[in-house]
Amino acid sequence: MKKTIIASVLLATLGAAALPASAEVVVIVSPKNPASRMFSEQASQFFLGKSNLFTPVDLPENSAVRTEFYKKVADKDTAQVKALWSKLVFTGKATAPKEYASAAEVKKAVAADPKAIGYIEKSAVDDTVKVILTLP
Amino acid sequence: MKKQLLAAAILAAMATMQAQAGTLDDGNLSISGFGTVGVAQSNSDTAQFVRYNQSEGVADSPRIGLDTNLGLQATYKMNDWLSGTVQVLSRKGPQGNFGTDVTWAFLKAKINDEVSVRVGRVVVPTFLISDYQNVGYANTMMRPPIELYAQNPIENSDGADINYQKAFGDLNFTAQAFVGVSRGKLFVSSGSGSVATYRAPAAGISVSGEYGPFVVRAAHARADMEIDDITSLNTLSSTLTTVGFGKLASDLNFKDGKKIAFTSVGMTMDWNNIVLQAEYAQRRAKEPVYLADTNAWYTMAGYRVGKFVPYYAHAAVKGAGSSVSVPASFAAAPAALRGAVNTLTGAQEQTTDLVGVRWDFAKSVALKVQLDRVKPKAKSGYLIHAPAAGTTKAINVVAVGLDFVF
Numbered sequence A: 001m002k003k004t005i006i007a008s009v010l011l012a013t014l015g016a017a018a019l020p021a022s023a024e025v026v027v028i029v030s031p032k033n034p035a036s037r038m039f040s041e042q043a044s045q046f047f048l049g050k051s052n053l054f055t056p057v058d059l060p061e062n063s064a065v066r067t068e069f070y071k072k073v074a075d076k077d078t079a080q081v082k083a084l085w086s087k088l089v090f091t092g093k094a095t096a097p098k099e100y101a102s103a104a105e106v107k108k109a110v111a112a113d114p115k116a117i118g119y120i121e122k123s124a125v126d127d128t129v130k131v132i133l134t135l136p
Numbered sequence B: 001m002k003k004q005l006l007a008a009a010i011l012a013a014m015a016t017m018q019a020q021a022g023t024l025d026d027g028n029l030s031i032s033g034f035g036t037v038g039v040a041q042s043n044s045d046t047a048q049f050v051r052y053n054q055s056e057g058v059a060d061s062p063r064i065g066l067d068t069n070l071g072l073q074a075t076y077k078m079n080d081w082l083s084g085t086v087q088v089l090s091r092k093g094p095q096g097n098f099g100t101d102v103t104w105a106f107l108k109a110k111i112n113d114e115v116s117v118r119v120g121r122v123v124v125p126t127f128l129i130s131d132y133q134n135v136g137y138a139n140t141m142m143r144p145p146i147e148l149y150a151q152n153p154i155e156n157s158d159g160a161d162i163n164y165q166k167a168f169g170d171l172n173f174t175a176q177a178f179v180g181v182s183r184g185k186l187f188v189s190s191g192s193g194s195v196a197t198y199r200a201p202a203a204g205i206s207v208s209g210e211y212g213p214f215v216v217r218a219a220h221a222r223a224d225m226e227i228d229d230i231t232s233l234n235t236l237s238s239t240l241t242t243v244g245f246g247k248l249a250s251d252l253n254f255k256d257g258k259k260i261a262f263t264s265v266g267m268t269m270d271w272n273n274i275v276l277q278a279e280y281a282q283r284r285a286k287e288p289v290y291l292a293d294t295n296a297w298y299t300m301a302g303y304r305v306g307k308f309v310p311y312y313a314h315a316a317v318k319g320a321g322s323s324v325s326v327p328a329s330f331a332a333a334p335a336a337l338r339g340a341v342n343t344l345t346g347a348q349e350q351t352t353d354l355v356g357v358r359w360d361f362a363k364s365v366a367l368k369v370q371l372d373r374v375k376p377k378a379k380s381g382y383l384i385h386a387p388a389a390g391t392t393k394a395i396n397v398v399a400v401g402l403d404f405v406f
Helices: A002-016 A040-047 A064-072 A078-089 A103-112 B002-026 B231-242 B245-251 B328-332 B335-345
Strands: A026-030 A055-057 A116-121 A130-135 B029-042 B067-077 B082-092 B097-108 B115-123 B154-170 B171-188 B192-212 B213-227 B256-269 B274-285 B294-303 B310-317 B350-362 B364-375 B395-405
Touching: A002 A078, A026 A064, A026 A103, A040 A055, A040 A064, A040 A116, A055 A103, A064 A078, A064 A116, A064 A130, A103 A116, B097 B294, B231 B245, B231 B335, B245 B335, B274 B310, B328 B335
Parallel strands: A055 A116
Antiparallel strands: A026 A116, A026 A130, B029 B067, B029 B395, B067 B082, B082 B097, B097 B115, B115 B154, B154 B171, B171 B192, B192 B213, B213 B256, B256 B274, B274 B294, B294 B310, B310 B350, B350 B364, B364 B395
């Protein structure tokens, strides 16, 4: 009985892992950053250019994790986010987040800058960065 | 043929810039741009429909000049707190052809996380979307409603501004104040049309609050407009002076600098697929001048369906009186002269109903189709090259545009 439960849990986990749509996205900062927890409303402020306290870094526009992150954190699609940033960039109010090609590069950039904030899939987390928000 | 060449040049410029953006980006320099490739046509050749400060508009044959533009921007980050930005914009302007203006050129110093100061040329934030009205991709509608956006003749100023941004709980507060001198050319639609040169010391402040999907903004700006080369006005002034109405002549014109105030409140909402944008603005002369006082407003509502945003808007501008008081003795002046002064001090009045759709069909590109039903009232509204007697004939303007950013 116990084994069956374990087996089905395992299967369910595997099934979930195989579906990229249900991958968990986490928001990360440098371990040197004093922040320890954050609400998604707060995180969205940095990624939508409404606060300068942290410096956001992005994954490439064609990344599924990026699409999922903005959907979960701000309920906005890529085009809506782009239109918002266009207002800020072309009025000289802010510079669009820098893009990094992969989760590994995002981690490197975040680890190197105490003010940086990024997002990656949960499975890519290691101890070079600190998770401050998990988006299920 | 000429137009096809232009379109090809714009596309080539885009491709080059995009290619260079990658190579030039050494981490401190970023190059970006925006633009619109559009074509528009109306159903009437009685008068022409324009964007504000264009001297050639659209009539009953297709034209690309109304909405087509290209902006290029370079920002260089010197260090954590200092950066420089230059933006140039090509579009059809007051002199009939496509011209390129330096719209922004400033050094920005970040004082702390909440305050930054910019020195140089900045676009004046008179109204809600003033500072990004040329970025089609950043807007829902094809173009800013001319009823409201034509109220302010000045676009940018050379001076300084200060920006403040702070979160108070869930409320995001921003404030901006600027002071500087604006210079430029204005298209004067009276007669067969002419171009005037202005200089205007200007200052203003705007405050906005963002709470969840709601943004509310209020702004006030003043400009001391000085123009001395409006030919038709100068002719009228000298006639008035000759027949003994020198005071009225100097009241009417902009020669010694006349203070004008702009006050506006605006809001946007983007909530559960409902997109709203509304604004109300007043223009008031603080010293006697021919330019009429006006009240203008518009409201837009859209509903997001996947990658489509169909929208509807209504815009209107009405006269709110004149700052010039005509002396009692002027009643004895020739009828033609009285008529000319009366017409000059009247406001252009107009309303527009428009429907459109924005389609974000690909990465960084949006396609818009918009149909405007323009109803000119007093002084042919904002239509140009209208018959001398004026027109109140409603026209339809259909436009298709491709907005892009890179």
